Amino acid sequence: MKKILSLLALGALCFASCDNTPKFHVEGSITEAQDSMLYLEAVTLDGLKSVDSVKLAADGKFSLKGDAPQLCPEFYILRIGSKHINFSIDSTETVTFTASLPTMTTDYTVSGSENCEKIKEIYALQQKTQNQLIAVEDNEDLLPGDMIDSIKSIIESYKETIRTDYIFKDPGSAYAYYAVCQSLIDRQGAFQLFNPVSDRKDVKVYATVATAWDAKYHDAPRTEQLCNTAIKGMDNTATPQQKVIELADDKISETGIIGINLPDINSKLHDITELKGKVVMLDFTIFSAKESPARTRQLRELYNKYHDRGFEIYQISLDEDTHYWKTAVEHLPWICVHETDGSVTTTYGIQNLPTYFIINRNNEIVGRSDFLETTIEEEILKLL
Numbered sequence: 001m002k003k004i005l006s007l008l009a010l011g012a013l014c015f016a017s018c019d020n021t022p023k024f025h026v027e028g029s030i031t032e033a034q035d036s037m038l039y040l041e042a043v044t045l046d047g048l049k050s051v052d053s054v055k056l057a058a059d060g061k062f063s064l065k066g067d068a069p070q071l072c073p074e075f076y077i078l079r080i081g082s083k084h085i086n087f088s089i090d091s092t093e094t095v096t097f098t099a100s101l102p103t104m105t106t107d108y109t110v111s112g113s114e115n116c117e118k119i120k121e122i123y124a125l126q127q128k129t130q131n132q133l134i135a136v137e138d139n140e141d142l143l144p145g146d147m148i149d150s151i152k153s154i155i156e157s158y159k160e161t162i163r164t165d166y167i168f169k170d171p172g173s174a175y176a177y178y179a180v181c182q183s184l185i186d187r188q189g190a191f192q193l194f195n196p197v198s199d200r201k202d203v204k205v206y207a208t209v210a211t212a213w214d215a216k217y218h219d220a221p222r223t224e225q226l227c228n229t230a231i232k233g234m235d236n237t238a239t240p241q242q243k244v245i246e247l248a249d250d251k252i253s254e255t256g257i258i259g260i261n262l263p264d265i266n267s268k269l270h271d272i273t274e275l276k277g278k279v280v281m282l283d284f285t286i287f288s289a290k291e292s293p294a295r296t297r298q299l300r301e302l303y304n305k306y307h308d309r310g311f312e313i314y315q316i317s318l319d320e321d322t323h324y325w326k327t328a329v330e331h332l333p334w335i336c337v338h339e340t341d342g343s344v345t346t347t348y349g350i351q352n353l354p355t356y357f358i359i360n361r362n363n364e365i366v367g368r369s370d371f372l373e374t375t376i377e378e379e380i381l382k383l384l
Contacts, residue, residue: 022068024089026078028097029060030104036080040064043075043086045221051076068092072217073115073174080104086123087116088174118175122166126182129158133186155184159193163205171327172212177222180209196233203233208327210293215331218300227293234290260344262316262337265326270335272314273363279306279383280359281376283315284350287328295354296332302377303334309384310361318345318353358383 026040033056040052051066066076068091078085078097083104085097095116099108106127110116136142136150166179183190196206210226217223260272260282272282283299285292303313313334319325322338329336339345348357351370358367358379367379 022092023065024068024092025063025065025094026076026087026097027061027063027094028099029062030056030078030080030097031060031100033060033080033101034058036101038062038064039079040066041077041079042066043077045225048077072213072220072222073177075174075178085110086119086178087113088119088178089113090115090174115174118166118173119178122162122175122179122182125158125161126184129154130184133184137186151186155193159202162193167205167209168323168327171208172216172331176209177213177226180206196229198233198236200237203230203237204288204321204324206230206233207288207293208324211287211296211328212331214293214297214300215333218297227297230293231290234288234292237290258347260314260316260337262339262344264335264337265329270314270337272359275312275314275359276363277361278310278312279361279380281311281313281380282348282357282359282365283313283354284345284348284356285315285317285354286319287317287325288319288321289353292328299334300332302380306380306384307333311380311384316344318342 030036030038036056038054038056039050042049042051052064054062054064056062064078066089069089073088073090075086075088078087080101083101085099085104085108087095087097087110089095090113093112095110095112097108097110106124108120110120132154133151136147136154139147142150162179162182167176170176180194182193184193185191194202194205196203206226207230210223210230213220213223213226261269263269272280281299281302285295287296299313299315303311315329315332315334315336317325317329317336317338319328319338322340325338354369356369356376357365358372358376360366360383366383369376372379
């Protein structure tokens with residue numbers, strides 16, 4: 001029996017030592033927490049899940065680890081009782097935290113990850129805003145109307161800071177995801193800071209992050225959730241003018257090509273005639289349309305599948321909000337340009353958006369979406 005137990009123990013040790021799954025590490029120290037249990041928990045789409053734990057000694061030092069995220073950055077908390085620290089992990093990095101238990105949630109240092117540093121900043125701003133809201137709600141000298149105005153002003157000021165300093169700075173980052181999904185609390189309960197369902201301005205912010213994450217982490221469940229929510233929000237807030245845009249009635253013949261030379265987000269001009277030798281999808285679109293995130297995902301699949309064989313996308317945005325357009329296309333791999341005067345749109349006789357043309361390797365238009373009887377993929381395959 002002793003031999004069997006020894007063999008089993010040896011087998012278990014061997015199995016543990018043979019775990020080659022990439023890991024991330026979280027280390028550091030939390031003082032004034034002797035004999036406390038420190039938990040590392042994953043904040044998943046399905047709720048909290050335990051990852052690792054340790055009982056702290058007198059010096060408060062700890063070292064925890066977990067399986068490295070595979071598809072996109074993931075989010076975690078370090079927790080002792082009700083005290084916690086929010087952070088994210090991109091891959092196999094090591095992040096170091098130093099804190100004292102009484103002030104662990106709001107006063108700590110972090111190194112090893114820019115995303116974790118930004119999340120700390122966002123959380124501090126969030127708590128400052130939360131305290132301002134509480135002070136206004138507890139101010140008995142304020143009339144109800146003045147209280148409502150003050151609350152709206154505080155929230156809008158905070159949202160503007162988060163939009164400008166964090167989300168639009170890098171919408172594909174983990175901290176932008178954290179920022180756009182955060183919640184505040186008032187007397188009615190918790191509410192999402194950016195309303196992705198019925199507030200048009202907030203939906204655009206949400207869609208900006210969704211588009212950037214789709215470009216960087218296309219297959220991740222978090223990306224799918226972002227895109228689905230953005231699509232629903234755009235559908236709920238779309239105006240009739242955004243569902244169908246009527247422009248010029250002129251038609252272009254399906255042979256030959258009229259030159260286009262428009263700027264990208266860096267003001268670099270792209271001449272479509274220089275793409276001769278490639279099969280090109282000339283696409284007219286607006287990124288603020290409700291169907292844009294889903295359509296962008298479909299185009300990315302086509303691009304990834306056929307780009308190496310000579311397929312290119314030349315995409316012209318007609319968005320009125322150029323800042324929104326720039327953030328939406330920043331991480332897209334194909335040519336994304338913008339038109340403001342409507343001259344190209346008129347020349348090509350665009351009546352509805354999106355509309356696209358198929359251009360063969362000789363720079364000749366051979367198809368238009370309004371008249372194609374097959375799918376775009378079938379049309380591309382004919383020409384490759």
